[in-house]
Amino acid sequence: MSDARAxxxxxxxxxxxxxxxxxxxxxxxxxxxxxxxxxxGAFVRNGQPVTFANLTLANFERFLTSVSYxxxxxxxxxxxxxxxxxxxxxxxxxxxxxxxxAMPLRATVLAVSVLPLISxxxxxxxxxxxxxxxNGIFTNLLxxxxxxxxxxxxxxxxxTVALALSYFPYVFLVLQGALAAVDTHIEExxxxxxxxxxxxxxxxxxxxILPSVAAxxxxxxxxxxxxFGVPSILGGEYQVLPTLIYYQIHGFFNLNxxxxxxxxxxxxxxLALGALAWINRARAVATVSGTAxxxxxxxxAPLRWSAIFYVWLVLVVANLPQAVTxxxxxxxxxGDTLxxxxxxLENYRRIVGEIAGxxxxxxxxxxxxxxxxxxxxAITAHAATRxxxxxxxxxxxxxxxxxxxxGLVIGVAYLAAFNEGALVLTGTATILIMAYxxxxxxxxxxxxxxxxxxxDRRLEEASTICGASWATTMRRVILPLIAPALLAGxxxxxxxxxxxxSVTVLLYSARWKTLTIAIYEYLxxxxxxxxxxxxxxxxxxxxxxxxxxxxxxxxxxxxxFR
Amino acid sequence: xxxxxxxxxxxxxxxxELAAVDRISFDVAPGEFxxxxxxxxxxxxxxxxxxAGLETxxxxxxxxxxxxxxxxPPQQRNIGMVFQSxxxxxxLSVFENVAYGLRNRGVKGTELERRVAxxxxxxxxxxxxxxxxxxxxxxxxxxxxxxRALVYRPSMLLLDEPLANLDAKLRIQMREEIRRIxxxxxxxxxxxxHDQEEAMAISDRLALFNAGRLVQIGxxxxxxxxxxxxxxxxFIGRANFFAARLAGRDASGAKIALAGGPELTVARVVALAPxxxxxxxxxxxxxxxxxxxxxxxxxxxxxxxxxxxxxxQLGGCxxxxxxxxxxxxxxxxxxxxxxxxxxEGADAALTLDxxxxxxxxxxxxxx
Numbered sequence: 001m002s003d004a005r006a007x008x009x010x011x012x013x014x015x016x017x018x019x020x021x022x023x024x025x026x027x028x029x030x031x032x033x034x035x036x037x038x039x040x041g042a043f044v045r046n047g048q049p050v051t052f053a054n055l056t057l058a059n060f061e062r063f064l065t066s067v068s069y070x071x072x073x074x075x076x077x078x079x080x081x082x083x084x085x086x087x088x089x090x091x092x093x094x095x096x097x098x099x100x101x102a103m104p105l106r107a108t109v110l111a112v113s114v115l116p117l118i119s120x121x122x123x124x125x126x127x128x129x130x131x132x133x134x135n136g137i138f139t140n141l142l143x144x145x146x147x148x149x150x151x152x153x154x155x156x157x158x159x160t161v162a163l164a165l166s167y168f169p170y171v172f173l174v175l176q177g178a179l180a181a182v183d184t185h186i187e188e189x190x191x192x193x194x195x196x197x198x199x200x201x202x203x204x205x206x207x208x209i210l211p212s213v214a215a216x217x218x219x220x221x222x223x224x225x226x227x228f229g230v231p232s233i234l235g236g237e238y239q240v241l242p243t244l245i246y247y248q249i250h251g252f253f254n255l256n257x258x259x260x261x262x263x264x265x266x267x268x269x270x271l272a273l274g275a276l277a278w279i280n281r282a283r284a285v286a287t288v289s290g291t292a293x294x295x296x297x298x299x300x301a302p303l304r305w306s307a308i309f310y311v312w313l314v315l316v317v318a319n320l321p322q323a324v325t326x327x328x329x330x331x332x333x334x335g336d337t338l339x340x341x342x343x344x345l346e347n348y349r350r351i352v353g354e355i356a357g358x359x360x361x362x363x364x365x366x367x368x369x370x371x372x373x374x375x376x377x378a379i380t381a382h383a384a385t386r387x388x389x390x391x392x393x394x395x396x397x398x399x400x401x402x403x404x405x406x407g408l409v410i411g412v413a414y415l416a417a418f419n420e421g422a423l424v425l426t427g428t429a430t431i432l433i434m435a436y437x438x439x440x441x442x443x444x445x446x447x448x449x450x451x452x453x454x455x456d457r458r459l460e461e462a463s464t465i466c467g468a469s470w471a472t473t474m475r476r477v478i479l480p481l482i483a484p485a486l487l488a489g490x491x492x493x494x495x496x497x498x499x500x501x502s503v504t505v506l507l508y509s510a511r512w513k514t515l516t517i518a519i520y521e522y523l524x525x526x527x528x529x530x531x532x533x534x535x536x537x538x539x540x541x542x543x544x545x546x547x548x549x550x551x552x553x554x555x556x557x558x559x560x561f562r
Numbered sequence: 563x564x565x566x567x568x569x570x571x572x573x574x575x576x577x578x579e580l581a582a583v584d585r586i587s588f589d590v591a592p593g594e595f596x597x598x599x600x601x602x603x604x605x606x607x608x609x610x611x612x613x614a615g616l617e618t619x620x621x622x623x624x625x626x627x628x629x630x631x632x633x634x635p636p637q638q639r640n641i642g643m644v645f646q647s648x649x650x651x652x653x654l655s656v657f658e659n660v661a662y663g664l665r666n667r668g669v670k671g672t673e674l675e676r677r678v679a680x681x682x683x684x685x686x687x688x689x690x691x692x693x694x695x696x697x698x699x700x701x702x703x704x705x706x707x708x709x710r711a712l713v714y715r716p717s718m719l720l721l722d723e724p725l726a727n728l729d730a731k732l733r734i735q736m737r738e739e740i741r742r743i744x745x746x747x748x749x750x751x752x753x754x755x756h757d758q759e760e761a762m763a764i765s766d767r768l769a770l771f772n773a774g775r776l777v778q779i780g781x782x783x784x785x786x787x788x789x790x791x792x793x794x795x796x797f798i799g800r801a802n803f804f805a806a807r808l809a810g811r812d813a814s815g816a817k818i819a820l821a822g823g824p825e826l827t828v829a830r831v832v833a834l835a836p837x838x839x840x841x842x843x844x845x846x847x848x849x850x851x852x853x854x855x856x857x858x859x860x861x862x863x864x865x866x867x868x869x870x871x872x873x874x875q876l877g878g879c880x881x882x883x884x885x886x887x888x889x890x891x892x893x894x895x896x897x898x899x900x901x902x903x904x905x906e907g908a909d910a911a912l913t914l915d916x917x918x919x920x921x922x923x924x925x926x927x928x929x
Binding site: 456458459461462463464465466467468469472476477480481 | 616710
């Protein structure tokens with residue numbers, strides 16, 4: 001019959017090959033090359049080309065000889081560990097309460113719990129100075145009315161607390177998920193066997209979620225040792241590896257030296273990552289299939305209300321920095337009182353002329369990066385979940401490693417890779433866009449991969465059988481079906497990029513100054529009023545976008561960060 | 563005509579190469595309804611998917627009307643396929659689902675509308691054009707998926723367990739429907755199922771698969787009456803086995819003696835493959851196979867001595883599960899004689915007619 005003649009004649013290999021080839025080229029150029037280059041660069045003296053003869057460990061010698069290097073390493077480890085411990089201590093009871101206690105507004109609690117993750121940590125860090133700094137509101141109130149002096153917020157104490165409060169949601173979410181998944185029948189069996197409530201918790205529940213506790217802790221640790229914003233605001237003389245990298249570049253433009261520090265930072269991260277992978281394997285075995293049933297045994301009322309109170313207390317304290325930033329932006333005078341004495345829009349009037357440029361830059365850069373993430377993420381996700389390509393794990397690795405590496409490390413790698421040679425991108429929008437893409441493509445990749453995995457594979461086969469080419473199947477079947485997931489992933493990328501600083505701070509130029517850089521400069525210049533107005537705009541934008549994404553995906557905001 | 567020659571598919575497995583499909587050959591005539599039947603994992607679906615072009619054969623050839631299809635991508639084979647999960651595009655309306663293959667062939671406008679309407683009409687789906695698949699019942703989704711496969715007049719129709727997701731009653735209805743549509747379109751159809759009753763009811767011919775091999779091909783009645791292996795005898799219908807000793811042979815067939823029972827002459831004699839010969843008890847020469855409705859049951863002791871274990875009333879007939887002295891395993895007897903019932907635990911005698919039976923002999927006794 002004549003129909004068959006209209007079928008595509010050309011072997012259907014061109015499109016997948018072209019698209020796949022482009023994806024591989026991008027991965028090679030913007031994911032693998034900069035990192036490989038930085039690794040090699042760390043073993044060469046500053047300014048020298050990478051040759052076998054030039055290889056040296058000189059850049060690492062500083063860790064043996066320089067006190068400031070050793071301190072920074074030590075500070076990274078101790079502040080990271082302390083922040084992790086604090087975050088876990090906060091999260092354990094909170095996760096138990098949210099998972100097991102009959103809690104009003106549980107969905108709201110979960111959504112609010114991720115707000116600290118969404119707002120840029122360095123903006124929050126500054127709010128702690130407003131509250132608890134040498135001339136902070138609480139500091140002054142306590143000194144004047146109670147007569148108590150607070151320890152200085154600068155240094156170990158402030159960095160640890162701010163990091164813990166910024167990143168605790170990661171461990172909280174993992175724990176809450178694990179606790180909700182534990183089959184409550186097991187606990188009931190223990191109770192029927194005569195164990196007290198406390199004994200059940202200690203001998204049954206906690207051991208079962210222990211791998212999850214460890215996994216959550218490692219995520220917090222990885223995030224904490226990679227954070228630049230918080231220590232750069234609250235650290236002062238207290239340096240950590242990311243700030244040390246920053247000063248190596250800003251002070252000396254010593255790319256190779258910075259690369260060496262970055263490698264140490266990476267080594268710490270990979271160590272934690274390896275432990276995480278190991279624990280996750282154990283977790284996969286131990287995870288009990290979750291009956292969605294909630295614990296049947298209600299807590300006595302006083303205990304229950306204390307639990308609810310505790311949960312909200314944590315939420316309020318963790319979101320205090322964001323609240324203070326917003327409040328400050330609307331205040332015209334905030335002296336020695338708990339709340340501002342005069343409210344007004346003066347701060348916004350002052351930034352009207354200045355915000356348009358950086359805001360537009362942020363939107364353009366984040367928007368372009370989001371588009372690249374969407375195209376690349378969707379294609380690689382399809383290849384990784386459906387393709388018959390060898391080495392899917394390699395795709396996973398290439399996408400996930402830049403995601404977990406500290407932003408400063410990516411920044412250093414990009415500077416070193418694209419500062420000279422065949423492809424010079426320093427100072428351009430492209431370098432920021434591609435660095436953003438590198439750090440965020442995992443959001444789209446994971447979201448798209450999850451959506452594709454849920455699609456019946458037969459849909460693609462049915463489309464093929466019906467005579468559709470690869471491109472037609474993509475355009476008419478797969479893309480429409482994963483569009484909501486793609487969009488949600490894209491918005492998440494966009495939203496979190498609006499608040500990005502750790503890569504931006506190394507790669508931005510006068511032409512491409514972003515919102516976050518503007519805020520950072522105001523903070524360094526002590527213009528808190530403008531910074532808070534800028535910060536409020538940033539926070540509101542990101543919150544609104546993430547809320548929209550969660551709406552689109554039909555998921556709780558909290559689930560987008562699990 | 564579809565020709566499959568020496569088709570083989572091997573997969574790498576921890577214990578080495580594993581042949582999911584092992585040197586399968588058969589032909590399917592134009593307009594024929596051909597079924598591939600077998601237990602799960604027997605290779606029938608892999609074979610179908612190779613014919614569809616969704617899997618690449620390790621070796622062997624697939625040809626249609628003299629053209630080699632073996633390496634042709636599925637888009638260019640012009641086939642229709644119905645999946646077990648229906649695989650309807652959930653974001654497209656019934657109309658667009660059905661129109662999908664036509665659009666890929668560049669059919670547009672009124673021609674497109676006319677042809678979609680035509681096939682929707684043939685499947686009694688006229689009123690559903692604008693509905694989304696999720697709003698349809700299982701049976702309706704099934705029809706849409708058949709319509710989608712037939713609308714572009716494919717050169718063959720492949721059906722991969724299309725009824726597995728339907729409830730028992732609808733399954734029987736739909737299989738009649740599929741057969742009717744297949745006749746109406748006169749299309750060569752390849753059907754995969756693990757349900758032998760379904761296969762028998764629907765097919766012109768069927769191919770029985772086991773462990774990647776083709777066991778037997780034939781019309782449904784042939785496979786039932788003349789199974790070529792013990793597996794085929796067991797898989798299609800119910801089979802009863804009796805331990806048999808070979809007493810002699812002549813032109814009319816093999817003469818056998820059953821333990822404690824009479825001698826029989828059996829015309830249909832099959833030599834067992836070595837791997838199946840192990841099922842023959844050590845002290846005898848072979849197994850005599852008889853279908854439940856071909857065994858007589860009577861009071862007294864003139865025949866094979868038996869004791870009634872359980873009786874099941876199946877409506878049309880009584881089924882007796884019986885322990886008999888010559889039998890290998892339990893014997894199932896379906897008795898159609900009305901009014902005659904035996905109580906559980908009663909003694910009875912079984913009678914066999916050699917012309918209804920198949921004798922499976924040890925390979926060394928078959929010469």
